[in-house]
Amino acid sequence: MILFVKLFLGHLLGDFIWQPNSWVADKEIKKHKSIYLYVHIFLHGILAAILAGEISFIPYAVLIAVTHGIIDLIKLNFQKKKNKRTWFVADQIAHILILIGVVFLYENKTVPNFWTNNEFWIFLTGILLLTKPASIFIKTIISIWAPESKIDNQDNSLIAAGNYIGILERLFVFGFILTNHFEAIGFLLAAKSIFRFGDLKEAKDRKLTEYVLIGTLISFGAAILAGLIVQALLLQLP
Known part of the structure; x- marks a missing residue:
C-alpha cells in the first residue's frame, strides 16, 4: 500500500505540480515531436525510482515511464477539442491502473479475483x-x-x-x-x-x-x- 502511495505522489508531481502549461501546449501541438514529452516521461521514471527507494525497483520505474509515454501519446493523437475532457479522465485512470499493476507485480502479489x-x-x-x-x-x-x-x-x-x-x-x-x-x-x-x-x-x-x-x-x-x-x-x- 505504501509503495502505491509513493508512486501516486510521483504521478501527482510529474503530471501536475512539475508540468508547466507550456509543456502541455507544446505536446498538444507537436505530439511525438515535442521534446517536453520525453522530458515528461523521463521525469516520471526518475520520480518513481527515487520515491520507491529501492535499486531493485529501477526496471519497474522504467516500465512506468514507458507506459506513461505510450498512454500520453495515445491521448495526444486521439483527443479533440470536443472530447478533451473524456480523454483526460481516461488518461488519468490508465496511469493509476498501471501504478496498481506495477505494485502487484513488484510485491509478487496476485490480483484480487x-x-x-x-x-x-x-x-x-x-x-x-x-x-x-x-x-x-x-x-x-x-x-x-x-x-x-x-x-x-x-x-x-x-x-x-x-x-x-x-x-x-x-x-x-x-x-x-x-x-x-x-x-x-x-x-x-x-x-x-x-x-x-x-x-x-x-x-x-x-x-x-x-x-x-x-x-x-x-x-x-x-x-x-x-x-x-x-x-x-x-x-x-x-
Missing part, C-alpha cells in the same frame, strides 16, 4: 443503483408534480447539473451509511438546503419549492435505504 468476491458485487450493485437508475426512478415519480416555472429556469442552469448533483449526493450518503457517519448526512442535507434557499426564495413559487423538497427527500431516502440494505447483505456474508 473480483468475480468470486461477494463484497465487490454487493458494493458495485449498490453504487450503480444510485446513479442513472435512481435518477430515472426519481424523475418518473416526481414528474406528476413538475411546475411550469421549473422549465422556465433551465436557461440559467448548467446542462444536466441537477442530475449530476443528485447522483453525487446519493453516493455521498451511501458512503456515509457504510462508514457509520450518519451525522454527515444531516450536514449534507443542510448544506444543500442553504444553497437552494436563495433560488427558491427568488422564484417565489411554492410549487417549485415543494417539487424540489420532494425530489431531495426521495433522493436521500433512496440512498439511505440502499446503504442499509448493502450493510445488511454484507453482514450476512460468511
Whole structure:
C-alpha cells in the first residue's frame, strides 16, 4: 500500500505540480515531436525510482515511464477539442491502473479475483443503483408534480447539473451509511438546503419549492435505504 502511495505522489508531481502549461501546449501541438514529452516521461521514471527507494525497483520505474509515454501519446493523437475532457479522465485512470499493476507485480502479489468476491458485487450493485437508475426512478415519480416555472429556469442552469448533483449526493450518503457517519448526512442535507434557499426564495413559487423538497427527500431516502440494505447483505456474508 505504501509503495502505491509513493508512486501516486510521483504521478501527482510529474503530471501536475512539475508540468508547466507550456509543456502541455507544446505536446498538444507537436505530439511525438515535442521534446517536453520525453522530458515528461523521463521525469516520471526518475520520480518513481527515487520515491520507491529501492535499486531493485529501477526496471519497474522504467516500465512506468514507458507506459506513461505510450498512454500520453495515445491521448495526444486521439483527443479533440470536443472530447478533451473524456480523454483526460481516461488518461488519468490508465496511469493509476498501471501504478496498481506495477505494485502487484513488484510485491509478487496476485490480483484480487473480483468475480468470486461477494463484497465487490454487493458494493458495485449498490453504487450503480444510485446513479442513472435512481435518477430515472426519481424523475418518473416526481414528474406528476413538475411546475411550469421549473422549465422556465433551465436557461440559467448548467446542462444536466441537477442530475449530476443528485447522483453525487446519493453516493455521498451511501458512503456515509457504510462508514457509520450518519451525522454527515444531516450536514449534507443542510448544506444543500442553504444553497437552494436563495433560488427558491427568488422564484417565489411554492410549487417549485415543494417539487424540489420532494425530489431531495426521495433522493436521500433512496440512498439511505440502499446503504442499509448493502450493510445488511454484507453482514450476512460468511
